Amino acid sequence: MTNFNRLDLNLLLTLDTLLTEHNVTRAAERLNLSQPSVSTQLARLREAFADPLLLPGPRGMRPTAKADALRQPLREALDQLRCAVSVAEPFDPASAGHTWRVAATDYGGSAVLAPAIAGLRLAAPGTRLAMLEMAPPRISRQAERGDIDLALHTTEGAPPGLHRRVLFSERYVLAGRAGHPKLRRRPTPAQLCRLEHVIVSPDGGGFDGPTDAALAALGLTRRVVLSVPQFLFAASVVAKSDLVAMLPARIVRGRVDLQVVEAPVEVPGYELAMLWHERLHRDPAHRWLRDFLAEVVAR
Numbered sequence: 001m002t003n004f005n006r007l008d009l010n011l012l013l014t015l016d017t018l019l020t021e022h023n024v025t026r027a028a029e030r031l032n033l034s035q036p037s038v039s040t041q042l043a044r045l046r047e048a049f050a051d052p053l054l055l056p057g058p059r060g061m062r063p064t065a066k067a068d069a070l071r072q073p074l075r076e077a078l079d080q081l082r083c084a085v086s087v088a089e090p091f092d093p094a095s096a097g098h099t100w101r102v103a104a105t106d107y108g109g110s111a112v113l114a115p116a117i118a119g120l121r122l123a124a125p126g127t128r129l130a131m132l133e134m135a136p137p138r139i140s141r142q143a144e145r146g147d148i149d150l151a152l153h154t155t156e157g158a159p160p161g162l163h164r165r166v167l168f169s170e171r172y173v174l175a176g177r178a179g180h181p182k183l184r185r186r187p188t189p190a191q192l193c194r195l196e197h198v199i200v201s202p203d204g205g206g207f208d209g210p211t212d213a214a215l216a217a218l219g220l221t222r223r224v225v226l227s228v229p230q231f232l233f234a235a236s237v238v239a240k241s242d243l244v245a246m247l248p249a250r251i252v253r254g255r256v257d258l259q260v261v262e263a264p265v266e267v268p269g270y271e272l273a274m275l276w277h278e279r280l281h282r283d284p285a286h287r288w289l290r291d292f293l294a295e296v297v298a299r
Contacts, residue, residue: 007048009081014041015053016078019071020145022060075144079279091284093124098285100127101148105134105202106230108152108272111250112167116296123292143277149286155271162275165290167297168250171269172211175235175258176244183244183259189215192264193222198234198245201227211246214265 017027018038028038046053049070054061063071104113109131120129132148140159142148151162158164174192176183182195192215199209207224215222226243228234234245239257246267252260274293280286 007045011041011045011048012074012078014038015045015070016074018042018054018061019063019067019074022054022057022063024061082279083282089284091288093127093288095126096124096285097126098124098128099130100150100286100289101130101132102150102152103132103134103139103142103148104152106232107248107251108134110232111170111248111272112152112293112297115299116293119296120292139275143275146279149276149280150290151275152272153275155273158273158275162277163281164273164275165294166271166273167294169269169271170248170250172246172263172267173249173252173260174244174263175238175247175252175260177239177241178257178259180242180244180259182242183261186261187264189218189220189264193220195222195244196242197222197224198226198228198237198243199224200229200231200234200245200247202229204229209246210267211263211265214267218265 014027014031014033017030018024021027021030024038024042025035028035031038042054049066051066052064053067054063056062102113113129113131117129120127134151134153135142136153136157136159139148139151139153140161143151143162152167155164155166174183174187176195182191187195199207199211201207201209205227207227212222212224226237228237231247231251235247235251235255235258237243238245238247239255246263249260252258274290276286276290
């Protein structure tokens with residue numbers, strides 16, 4: 001049995017970091033310790049638990065079954081301890097010096113972060129904001145490790161285990177270049193299919209989506225000639241060509257270089273939400289940022 005009296009908080013923090021990083025060097029960097037110090041602490045942990053805990057592998061260290069069993073209970077216990085000993089001081093944005101890291105797609109950046117920047121500079125001039133590339137499979141791990149503070153993601157497909165707050169519901173509209181001769185009025189479904197389309201495929205290379213499913217229900221097929229990974233790039237392409245695209249209403253709002261009409265088929269929209277980890281749920285600074293962004297997009 002583990003001798004609990006031989007463990008101290010620093011050892012448990014080291015174990016938690018090692019179980020996240022699976023690498024002594026990276027764990028040492030996160031803990032601001034030397035690599036030999038972390039190696040020494042790992043040796044003490046192995047002795048205390050009578051288990052190797054982490055074994056060498058081809059891509060870093062591999063946790064043992066004992067270490068895997070410890071991972072979640074240890075993380076939850078440390079999070080509760082941090083909450084218990086921290087003093088929640090009021091957050092003053094005017095004097096704050098935080099750096100916030102938000103994972104977002106080009107759409108999330110355009111629809112949420114861009115409208116917030118001017119107000120953020122006025123309200124919290126000493127803070128910085130980093131927009132990081134959205135990688136949905138890694139969101140949970142990035143939030144757990146503290147690599148990101150917030151993610152902007154659709155509610156559909158959002159990773160479980162994270163707090164969420166819906167910002168708004170989005171819908172699709174049909175967009176083409178300003179003065180497009182085929183978009184002077186709302187086209188019929190058949191007329192829509194005679195146009196050449198750009199599709200946004202976040203995973204890359206896809207040539208069908210919800211619009212195609214809606215058309216297929218009517219026995220129709222459109223011609224998709226270009227697949228791109230980003231909404232803003234799609235908007236730029238249609239603004240400079242005769243191609244058209246189904247785009248989120250928020251990113252084409254107010255653009256004089258685009259002609260926008262209602263789509264002739266019903267295409268399901270989506271909800272955009274903020275996602276964050278439990279460790280930041282009650283943090284006054286991060287609560288302020290979430291409230292600030294929610295207020296901006298509600299205007």
